[in-house]
Amino acid sequence: MSWLTSKLFSASSADSGARAPTIDSLVREQYGFVWRVLRGLGLAHDDADDAAQQVFMIAARKLDQIVPGSERSFVYGTALRVAKNAQRARARRREMLEDEREDAPEPSDRNPEQRAELARARALLVELLAQLPEKFQRVLILAELEQLEVPEIARLEGLPVGTAASRLRFARAQFRELVAGARARNPFAREP
Amino acid sequence: MKPDPIDELGARLFEAARREPVPERALERALFAAREARSTAENAVLPPRAALFGLAAAALVAGAALFLMYRGETVSRISAEPALSVRLDREPQPPSSNRNLTEPSPSVTTVAPPAPSAAPISPPPVHSAATSLSDELAALNTASSALRSGDAQAALSALDHYDRMKGQKMRAEATLLRVEALSRAGQADAASKLAAQFVEKNPESPLVDRARSFIVVGNKAGK
Numbered sequence: 001m002s003w004l005t006s007k008l009f010s011a012s013s014a015d016s017g018a019r020a021p022t023i024d025s026l027v028r029e030q031y032g033f034v035w036r037v038l039r040g041l042g043l044a045h046d047d048a049d050d051a052a053q054q055v056f057m058i059a060a061r062k063l064d065q066i067v068p069g070s071e072r073s074f075v076y077g078t079a080l081r082v083a084k085n086a087q088r089a090r091a092r093r094r095e096m097l098e099d100e101r102e103d104a105p106e107p108s109d110r111n112p113e114q115r116a117e118l119a120r121a122r123a124l125l126v127e128l129l130a131q132l133p134e135k136f137q138r139v140l141i142l143a144e145l146e147q148l149e150v151p152e153i154a155r156l157e158g159l160p161v162g163t164a165a166s167r168l169r170f171a172r173a174q175f176r177e178l179v180a181g182a183r184a185r186n187p188f189a190r191e192p
Numbered sequence: 193m194k195p196d197p198i199d200e201l202g203a204r205l206f207e208a209a210r211r212e213p214v215p216e217r218a219l220e221r222a223l224f225a226a227r228e229a230r231s232t233a234e235n236a237v238l239p240p241r242a243a244l245f246g247l248a249a250a251a252l253v254a255g256a257a258l259f260l261m262y263r264g265e266t267v268s269r270i271s272a273e274p275a276l277s278v279r280l281d282r283e284p285q286p287p288s289s290n291r292n293l294t295e296p297s298p299s300v301t302t303v304a305p306p307a308p309s310a311a312p313i314s315p316p317p318v319h320s321a322a323t324s325l326s327d328e329l330a331a332l333n334t335a336s337s338a339l340r341s342g343d344a345q346a347a348l349s350a351l352d353h354y355d356r357m358k359g360q361k362m363r364a365e366a367t368l369l370r371v372e373a374l375s376r377a378g379q380a381d382a383a384s385k386l387a388a389q390f391v392e393k394n395p396e397s398p399l400v401d402r403a404r405s406f407i408v409v410g411n412k413a414g415k
Contacts, residue, residue: 023223023226023227023230024223024227026226027219027222027223027226028219028223031214031219031222031223032214032219035214035215035218035219036209036210036212036214039209039212040209045215049215049218049221049222050396050397050398051398052218052222053218053221053222053225053226053398054398055222056222056223056225056226056229057222057225057226057229057398058229059226060226060227060229060230060233061229061230061232061233063230063233089396117208118208118211118212121204121205121208121209122205122208122209122212124205125205125206125208125209128202128205140198144198144202144203144206145206145209145210147210172198175198175199175202176198176199176202179198179199179201179202179205180199182201183201186201187205187208188201188204
């Protein structure tokens with residue numbers, strides 16, 4: 001988008017009430033969403049930090065191209081691309097047996113038992129999601145992790161609402177089957 | 193209730209994932225990096241009006257030079273700097289993100305001279321105890337502001353102050369600022385060496401492309 005076009009666009013968007021994003025508003029409002037999506041896609045804690053930073057560096061460079069009101073779409077699309085690169089890099093590290101990064105959770109006030117339970121739950125979730133086609137993974141993350149409604153999922157995925165709804169239905173059905181097969185590894189089950 | 197509830201265990205798995213706290217420290221780092229990236233982008237891309245102004249100024253200088261040449265005057269009396277400085281003040285354009293590590297990087301041969309600052313930017317007071325993230329951010333913001341105002345020496349001073357802090361969590365960002373400050377201060381070789389070391393130690397850092405843009409060809413290994 002040229003400078004003139006962006007100026008004209010920002011004028012028209014101001015008329016419609018949407019405000020052009022600033023770096024600070026973009027990062028503060030969308031960071032949590034981006035970071036959770038990256039985690040949902042299977043990135044380890046540190047990898048998700050790095051990838052989220054990269055997403056917002058890209059967004060910062062292209063700030064003039066972000067249509068006011070579509071900030072989440074922009075960072076979502078960018079996050080998917082960055083996640084792919086991060087996953088490829090991780091696969092390379094694994095091939096070279098150099099992947100020493102652990103998926104260490106952020107220190108929290110939870111007790112060790114709770115932390116271990118959450119870590120097991122996360123590992124199982126990532127494992128199950130990884131067995132689904134990517135398009136199913138994405139809609140499940142948006143619906144179940146981010147708890148977005150179907151029209152918003154459709155907008156982010158660039159799909160008609162009906163397609164998004166049916167994709168989510170298939171994704172949930174497949175996920176249910178996978179969960180049923182993993183019931184013996186319920187991370188929340190108490191030891192007898 | 194949702195029309196297609198995913199199994200209770202499935203729902204609990206997602207709920208556990210939702211409860212994972214978003215790391216505040218990583219957010220602040222991303223915010224700092226995004227501000228820096230924005231600042232670089234704004235300096236690197238001139239809006240059409242400014243570009244036209246620069247072209248017009250260059251044309252005027254060239255026209256004046258030709259006129260004086262025609263009159264037998266010495267061309268060297270005319271400085272082309274006002275028109276050229278628009279280009280030289282720009283930072284090097286970061287390379288594309290898919291550049292291979294072994295691919296030759298563009299050399300940084302044009303280094304803007306350190307511009308005098310209107311007012312000295314003093315670093316925040318030194319903290320000898322363990323440093324908080326906000327202290328680190330304050331020091332790095334001071335360095336960044338100095339750099340943007342053209343005062344590379346003040347930026348280096350602020351970074352020296354940062355280096356004296358204990359338990360730094362934003363070393364990568366500080367190193368990149370130092371690379372840029374050295375480059376702006378006319379120390380392209382030192383900037384290149386530091387950038388090469390950064391790339392070697394942090395090949396997967398989100399900042400690595402920016403670091404590469406400061407590596408002078410032939411100095412890639414940082415020797």
